[in-house]
Structures are given as C-alpha cells and as structure tokens.
Amino acid sequence: MVTQSVTPPSFGDERASQRLAPGFLLANRYLIQEVIGSGGMGSVYRARDMHFPNVPRLVAVKEMINTSPDPLVRQTIVQNFEREANILATLNHPSIPKIYDYFSFENRSYLILEYIHGKDLEAIINETPGFLPEEQVLHWAIQLCDVLAYLHNHKPDPIIFRDMKPSNIMINLSGDVVLVDFGIARTFQVGQKGTMIGTEGYSPPEQYRGEATPLADIYALGATLHHALTRRDPRLEPPFSFSERPIRKINPSVSPELEAVINTALEYEPSKRYQSAEAMKEALLNVARKTGALSRLPTAATISSSAIKPLWTFKCEDEIRASPILYQGKVFIGSYDYNLYALDAINGSFVWKYPTEGGVVTRPAVYENEIFFGSEDGNLYVLNVRTGKLLWTYSTNGPVRSSPRIAEELVVFGSDDHRLYVLSIPHSRALWTFSAADAIRSTPLIAQERIYVGCESGDFYCLDLRGELKWRQQARRAITASPILVGQALYFPSLDGILYAMEARTGWMLWRFRMAKGSITTPANAENLIFVGSADGHLYAVDIRTGREAWRFRTEHQVSGSPTVYKDAVYFGSADGMFYCLDARNGRLRWQFQTGGPITSAPLIYDDIVYIGSADHILYALLA
Amino acid sequence: MFNFLRKWFSRKTPEAEVETRPLSPEEIRVSHQMAPLPRREIGQLVAACSQSIGRQRELNEDSLLAFTSTIAGNKSNSAFGLYIVADGMGGHQFGEVASNLAVRVVASTILRKLFTSFLDVNPKAPDQSLREIIEQAFAEAQRVIQREAPGSGTTLTVAVVIEQQVTVGHVGDSRAYLLHPGGHHEVMTRDHSLVKRLEELGHITPEEAASYPNRNVLYRAVGQGDSVDADIYTFSLAPTDYLMLCSDGLWGVVPDEKIARIVRESATLEQACQRLVDAANEAGGPDNISVILVRWVG
Numbered sequence A: 001m002v003t004q005s006v007t008p009p010s011f012g013d014e015r016a017s018q019r020l021a022p023g024f025l026l027a028n029r030y031l032i033q034e035v036i037g038s039g040g041m042g043s044v045y046r047a048r049d050m051h052f053p054n055v056p057r058l059v060a061v062k063e064m065i066n067t068s069p070d071p072l073v074r075q076t077i078v079q080n081f082e083r084e085a086n087i088l089a090t091l092n093h094p095s096i097p098k099i100y101d102y103f104s105f106e107n108r109s110y111l112i113l114e115y116i117h118g119k120d121l122e123a124i125i126n127e128t129p130g131f132l133p134e135e136q137v138l139h140w141a142i143q144l145c146d147v148l149a150y151l152h153n154h155k156p157d158p159i160i161f162r163d164m165k166p167s168n169i170m171i172n173l174s175g176d177v178v179l180v181d182f183g184i185a186r187t188f189q190v191g192q193k194g195t196m197i198g199t200e201g202y203s204p205p206e207q208y209r210g211e212a213t214p215l216a217d218i219y220a221l222g223a224t225l226h227h228a229l230t231r232r233d234p235r236l237e238p239p240f241s242f243s244e245r246p247i248r249k250i251n252p253s254v255s256p257e258l259e260a261v262i263n264t265a266l267e268y269e270p271s272k273r274y275q276s277a278e279a280m281k282e283a284l285l286n287v288a289r290k291t292g293a294l295s296r297l298p299t300a301a302t303i304s305s306s307a308i309k310p311l312w313t314f315k316c317e318d319e320i321r322a323s324p325i326l327y328q329g330k331v332f333i334g335s336y337d338y339n340l341y342a343l344d345a346i347n348g349s350f351v352w353k354y355p356t357e358g359g360v361v362t363r364p365a366v367y368e369n370e371i372f373f374g375s376e377d378g379n380l381y382v383l384n385v386r387t388g389k390l391l392w393t394y395s396t397n398g399p400v401r402s403s404p405r406i407a408e409e410l411v412v413f414g415s416d417d418h419r420l421y422v423l424s425i426p427h428s429r430a431l432w433t434f435s436a437a438d439a440i441r442s443t444p445l446i447a448q449e450r451i452y453v454g455c456e457s458g459d460f461y462c463l464d465l466r467g468e469l470k471w472r473q474q475a476r477r478a479i480t481a482s483p484i485l486v487g488q489a490l491y492f493p494s495l496d497g498i499l500y501a502m503e504a505r506t507g508w509m510l511w512r513f514r515m516a517k518g519s520i521t522t523p524a525n526a527e528n529l530i531f532v533g534s535a536d537g538h539l540y541a542v543d544i545r546t547g548r549e550a551w552r553f554r555t556e557h558q559v560s561g562s563p564t565v566y567k568d569a570v571y572f573g574s575a576d577g578m579f580y581c582l583d584a585r586n587g588r589l590r591w592q593f594q595t596g597g598p599i600t601s602a603p604l605i606y607d608d609i610v611y612i613g614s615a616d617h618i619l620y621a622l623l624a
Numbered sequence B: 001m002f003n004f005l006r007k008w009f010s011r012k013t014p015e016a017e018v019e020t021r022p023l024s025p026e027e028i029r030v031s032h033q034m035a036p037l038p039r040r041e042i043g044q045l046v047a048a049c050s051q052s053i054g055r056q057r058e059l060n061e062d063s064l065l066a067f068t069s070t071i072a073g074n075k076s077n078s079a080f081g082l083y084i085v086a087d088g089m090g091g092h093q094f095g096e097v098a099s100n101l102a103v104r105v106v107a108s109t110i111l112r113k114l115f116t117s118f119l120d121v122n123p124k125a126p127d128q129s130l131r132e133i134i135e136q137a138f139a140e141a142q143r144v145i146q147r148e149a150p151g152s153g154t155t156l157t158v159a160v161v162i163e164q165q166v167t168v169g170h171v172g173d174s175r176a177y178l179l180h181p182g183g184h185h186e187v188m189t190r191d192h193s194l195v196k197r198l199e200e201l202g203h204i205t206p207e208e209a210a211s212y213p214n215r216n217v218l219y220r221a222v223g224q225g226d227s228v229d230a231d232i233y234t235f236s237l238a239p240t241d242y243l244m245l246c247s248d249g250l251w252g253v254v255p256d257e258k259i260a261r262i263v264r265e266s267a268t269l270e271q272a273c274q275r276l277v278d279a280a281n282e283a284g285g286p287d288n289i290s291v292i293l294v295r296w297v298g
Helices: A071-087 A121-127 A132-153 A214-230 A255-264 A277-291 B002-009 B013-021 B025-032 B094-117 B130-148 B196-199 B206-210 B257-267 B269-282
Strands: A031-037 A043-051 A057-064 A099-104 A108-114 A116-121 A170-174 A178-181 A312-315 A325-327 A332-333 A339-343 A349-353 A366-369 A371-374 A379-384 A390-395 A404-409 A409-412 A419-422 A429-435 A445-447 A450-454 A459-464 A470-475 A484-486 A489-493 A498-503 A509-514 A524-526 A529-533 A538-543 A549-554 A564-566 A569-573 A578-583 A589-592 A604-606 A611-613 A618-623 B045-053 B061-070 B080-088 B157-163 B166-169 B177-179 B185-187 B232-236 B243-247 B289-297
Touching: A031 A057, A057 A366, A071 A099, A071 A108, A121 A170, A121 A214, A132 A170, A132 A178, A132 A277, A214 A255, A214 A277, A325 A366, A325 A604, A325 B157, A332 A371, A332 A611, A332 A618, A366 A404, A404 A445, A419 A450, A445 A484, A445 A611, A470 A604, A484 A524, A489 A529, A498 A529, A509 B013, A509 B130, A509 B232, A524 A564, A529 A569, A538 A569, A569 A611, A578 A611, B045 B061, B045 B080, B045 B269, B061 B094, B061 B289, B080 B094, B080 B243, B080 B289, B094 B130, B094 B157, B130 B157, B130 B166, B130 B232, B157 B177, B157 B243, B157 B289, B166 B177, B177 B257, B185 B257, B196 B206, B243 B257, B257 B269, B269 B289
Parallel strands: none
Antiparallel strands: A031 A043, A043 A057, A057 A108, A099 A108, A116 A170, A170 A178, A312 A618, A325 A332, A332 A339, A339 A349, A366 A371, A371 A379, A379 A390, A404 A409, A409 A419, A419 A429, A445 A450, A450 A459, A459 A470, A484 A489, A489 A498, A498 A509, A524 A529, A529 A538, A538 A549, A564 A569, A569 A578, A578 A589, A604 A611, A611 A618, B045 B289, B061 B080, B080 B157, B157 B166, B166 B232, B177 B185, B177 B243, B243 B289
8 A cells, every 4th residue: 555645735723624625736646626525524526646647537535534532533533444445455346446545644544546437326316307217227236236246255254335325326427336435344254243334224124233244235235226216215214114115106117026126135134135145136137037127228328439549440442341360460351442451460550452353251261371261253362471472263153252261271161153162272172062052151160070051042051071961951041140169059140030059960950049130140159148149239148058038239220240259248340330348248338439330240359459340441459 | 996006006115105195085986987988980879767666655756758869871870869857746636647648748749840850761950949849848748737637747857869969848846967077067957946946036045945844845847837838958968978867856865966976986877877766765765766867979
C-alpha cells in the first residue's frame, strides 16, 4: 500500500469536517471535481487523476474524517477504514470497484477507487416512473448473486458484504451492477458473532442478534429486489414485514416464479433461505428460462463504440467478405476488389497483394510456405506465402466460394460447378472430384479420415479420403455453413433455420435446434455451448447435450458472420455493422465496435488481437 | 506387477529393501484393474446386465432391456445399442406392469424407427432427430401405461448408443453414469425426486439428502400426470469409459465410489454387474436392483 503525503487542507481543525472544494489537488495527484456522495464520516468525490495528463482518467475519492475525541474510537475507525482498503485490495471482480491507492493525513483517510460511471439503484428506482421491468431486475439480481458468490467463496475467509441495499449498488453505463461501499464488509469466521451493523429494513433478523453470515447477504438481496420491484422502501416499513407486502399484490406484472424466489431469500429462518448465492442464482436462471426474460433483456446503454480505437486499419478497394488468417507475422485477407492482401500483423502495413480475376471471399489456408485461396474467377490459387508470387493454379467451372482446407498433403474445396475437389499438393493435380447436387459453398471439414461438406441443394455429405460416399443427410434448404466436430458429433446450421447435431460416423441426427430464420454461419464451441448466428438477428448459444437454448443475443440485423470463441468470450459481427464481444457463458455484452458496413465474415483472434473485415472495405485490428 | 516388484527387490540388499516405499492402495489397484479389451478392427459395443429382487421385497418391479448390435461389411460399420432401466413405482398398483410396459413400448418404438433404418438396403439416417424419436417413445409409453395400468407409474432411463455417441432419455430417479478411468464418475441424469429437488434448491445438504425420510418420492414419472417431459441429453462415450444404467436399488444403497471401484476391479462386464448386485444385497438389499454396463471398443 503506497502512503503519500497529502497537501494540507487549507482549513483548521475546527472546520475539519468541511468538504474538499472543487479544484483542490489532493496528494498532488487527484484533482477534486465534485462531491458525489456524503455520509456521517466524510464525503465521496469524483476526481481526476493528474498522473495521466493526456487522458481524463476519473477516480472516486472516498474520504473519512476522524473527529472522535476518544483515542480508542479513533483507532477503531481508522482500522475499519484500513480493513475496507485491505478487503478491496484482495478482490478482482467486474462487479467490484478496483482500489488504486490508500493514504492518511492527520485525521483524514482516503481511498482512491475506480470511478463507476452510472447511477445507483436507489436513484434509478426513484426516478423511474412506474415499476422497473422484471427482466431488468432479474438481470441485476443474477449479477448480484454472482458477486455475492465471489465474496462468499473468498479464501481464506468468506467476505460478508453486510450492507446490500439499492443505494450501495451502482448500475454502470453497460447496465451492469457494481457493488460500492465495502465500509462494513468483513471477513467471516464461522461461529463468530459480530455486532449489529447494516441498514435497518434490509438486514435480516439474525443480523440484529449480531450474526452476519452469507445468508444475511441473501436476505438483504431479497429485500433489495423486493424494493426494486415494488418501489416500497423497507426502511419505512416495520422490520421483517415483507410477507405482508406480497410483491405481486403491489406489482402484478412480476411473475409468480420471481416472487417465489424473492420470498425464499426473505425467509425469516436462515435455514429456509437459499443456502448459497449460487443456489439463488440457479433459481433466478430457472425463472429467466421459464419466462424467457433473458432474451428480452433491454439493451442497456453500452460502452460507447467510439471509445474503442482500432490498433490499426487497412482499407481495400471493395468490400471484405472473407475471413483473414495469420501466418508468420502476416495477416492474409481476400477482398471483393479481386485481391489477396498480405499485411504486417503488427501495424497493418502493406506487404504484397495478388490480383485475381474475381472477388476473393474465401479464407486462405497455408501449407509449408504455400498459401491457397479460391476466387470467384473459378480458380484456386497457390502462392509463395512470403513473396506473393504465383506457384500454380487449379481451374474449376464455377466461382470458388468454399474456403480450402488442408490435411495430409491434400487440399479440399468446393466450387459453384457442383463439385468437391481433392487435390494432391505435391502433385498439384486433382486426385478425385465428387459431384454434388448443387454448388458447394460450404467449407469442407476434414476429421477422422472423413470429409464433411454441405451443399446448396440442402444435402450434407460424408466422404472418406478416397471419395467414397459414406452417408448423406438432407436439410430442407441450402447448407452454406461449414460443420464443426465436437467429440463424436457434427454441428452445422442450414438456411432452413435449423442447427443440426449429427453423430459423425453415421449421420444420425441427435437433435435439431430451430431458429426463426436461416443461418449461413459456421458454429463455434466453448465448453457445453454451441454458438450460431441467424438471419433472425440473433446469436444463439445452444446446450450441446440437450439441444436447448442457453441464451441468445439480439443484434439489429442478420448475423451472417461466423462467431469465434477466444478465451471466455464469443466474438462475431452482424449486418448491422457492429462487431460484438460477449461473455460466452451468459451472453452479456462486453464491448461492441461500430464499422462502416455490414459484417459478413468471421474474425480471426490471435494473441489478444481481433482481425475483422467489414463491407466498409476495411480490415480492423482491435484489442480483444 | 506387485509380485514382480517383490521378486525384484528380494534379490536386493536388505538396506535397499528398507528404502522401498510400499505400494499405495491406488497402485495396487492398478494391478487388479479390468484388462483393457483388445483393440478390434471394427468398433462395437459390449454390454452386460444383472438384476435382483433384493432381500426385502416380494415383488420385482424393475424391468430392463439390453440390445446390442453390430453391422459390419464393405459398405460401412455401425454399432447400435439400446439400453433401458425402468423402476415401477412402489405403493402404486401394477408398478411391475408399468415398468414392463415402458420398456417394451419404448424399445419397440425406437427399434422400429431407428434400427430398421440400419437394416435398410440403402442405409439412410432417419429424418427425425434422436431427441424427437425418444420424446415420441416416452409419450407412447405414457399413453400405453395410462391405458393398460392406470394409476401406476415408472421411472424410465433409456440410452440409445450409436457408435460412440450416447443419447439418454430420462424420467424419475433411475440413473445413467459415466465411469471414467482413474475412479472419477459423472451422473449424467438428474433425479426427478423430491429429495433431489430440495437439494438443488439448497433446502437440504447432500448429507441430509442421504438420510432424508421420503427419499423415494418422485415428482415426475412415466404414467403420472397429463404428459411426460423427459430430460434428453447427448454425450460421447470414450473407449476408456463405462456407461452404467441402474435403478435406485443400486445407487441408493452402494456408494458411488464403491460402484466405480467394483467396476474397475472386475475382470469382465458380466462379473462387474453381478458384483454390483451382490454389493447391494450385502448392504441389505432393500429394493429391487437393476444394472446395465456398456463399453465401446474399437
């Protein structure tokens, strides 16, 4: 913990309770802007951190003025303040503000915290005409359970927040919750009785008896949700009288399911409440699944897309509909301007380009310093990956929109001439071709000595490496997307609006998941979820074991760009021009980035950098 | 291996023998482990099953079915298996009728829709998904039970295995397990019992659940209620895994760890099934016991 000298306040002891004035430079670093809250012991200010002179970095300054004449009390107060600092310093969670600094001067102590842009929930409740929508409250409730679970599972000792209430919950600009004021949070030792502390109305009966356990936070969360849904402030009501104010009697639009969850959290007997924040979250998720609330979540004001600056951009002469690849420090991307470009991955500078006679919409593939890609002029091109010089070409009788895949010295791709081509790379010639019922625009998948590929006729083929058809399945409309293999099952969507799950050896359908409209996106997988975009504007997450929807995320237009999973997030673009990054587990928006045209291609993500092309002719490199 | 080590060390000096660390129970167990089945040219399923009335019931209300097939030839090789455990509800009339009807109706529905596709001259996958076919089979079982044995009910756990992909349909508190090498296991089904629900809701702890008085009260059973809503899951079966289906006469009596150990330490699947049933009976055999074990080899 860094201790710094504080510039002495410009007032004497008798006025020690006075607030810092705007313009005051605290500790030679934090320029006080205004008071954003005040309590019995001091104020909270918004200040600008002057160590970052070129960017307006804002911090919250929490002040504690110790005016007690009793030295023992003074010491206790300072210890409490230090405890808040120490607790915060050990925590790392998106719903908990970060602590940057802590210091004391004479009778004043200061915590420098992450500034949360937003509003506290109490203000939101009071300023909203009528009731807050159930799905909104549910969304926050689930996040609050998440952060409580994080605190309660803290090692070595659980942390009890002890003061859950609307005024301690900030809603940031993304619409997500942040818990503020850890002033009375404390680590919990089993069996230890504490003192009554908290806020009357929100605190459970046992907290009045001096007990503070994780179950007390569950109760207070129930009280907070009750307040948020009914607008009845529990501080103005007799204690523990929630059961006399049934939620649905005051606000009939709340579902009975959500009411039941809140009632359980508010049980008088701790043993009848949810026994953990995780159990309560599970119950809330069940409500969300039942009422479909999660898919109707109001799109909160999000991190403004203008805040994200690309690392670099590269402008082609026409739309980018293809997906990039990265190889030896270079990014390779095809454009509708007929060229394949090689760019420096670090700064986006031009290295070489190769002109074809048609639009390049395929993602290239590299094999031993040779780069393969198809063009709408009907050719597969093979270039030297370093120089961009042509090595050989292979002609088909239709545009090549299916991206080449390489395995075991074979390059496999489809053409609009209805054929699937399997070429020997060492011999630069076809080993065999397979005649499909219609154009092949799907990128073949090579796995377990089989080639899997979709067709515009709606057929889906499984061939062995000699070209023998092993099985065939049929969707009602075209299969333009490419399959992925997870375990022993294949997953791919069709323009018929169905995501298919098939046993890979036999082609037997395991389940189908129906979307409102067709899909041409290649799915992505993370843990137990399959992600797929749809022309109905959603990105869906489907449970791989049950074939049921886990969550969906709504964009403003068709999702034709394939999603990509990187770490714990799923990335994809939409025809609304926006590029999205979502939390893969729950579909929460992390950030979005506006491009100048529809996005129809898949991103490439490598080393925390996202490369994504847009119909605005630009390839963007963004920080993931 | 243990004996081999002993022989080896007996030739060493006494000092060296003193330094020898005794084998841990885990290491000893390795030597007893069920021998890996030999690698075969064609992938296939192997299965065994066992059943017992137990020691305290006068009636066997459990039913099971195990159907394993392989078709191999020039065109393609395919493994297909259908495994069912049903436990008729005690305290209801005709519990044994319900479990028997459920097994027969589900098996005939699934075999008619799925297995005949295998036998077709031009093999083509069915145009319905497994999920849909299993849903239909459960609905059909529900209808037949309500007609033939009204008032009764049964648990029903069905595993359709195609090559290495398992799809389970499930209602009630019989279970499907995946037993992995190294002793860990996963319960692949969710009990539709009151006690499990209370546990899921956090009202009681797993320890309390184990001794909860009304442990056998189901909130979902085939034959009960207006319609049946089966849980359907699909997952893959690794060559090192065992798929186990069983009624609560086994899992409610023999701890999961012991089940996993018995399976690992048995020489064959048949022996493992018999030992599991024996273990349940030795623990008192309070209920009917059914168990099916399946492996994929290839």
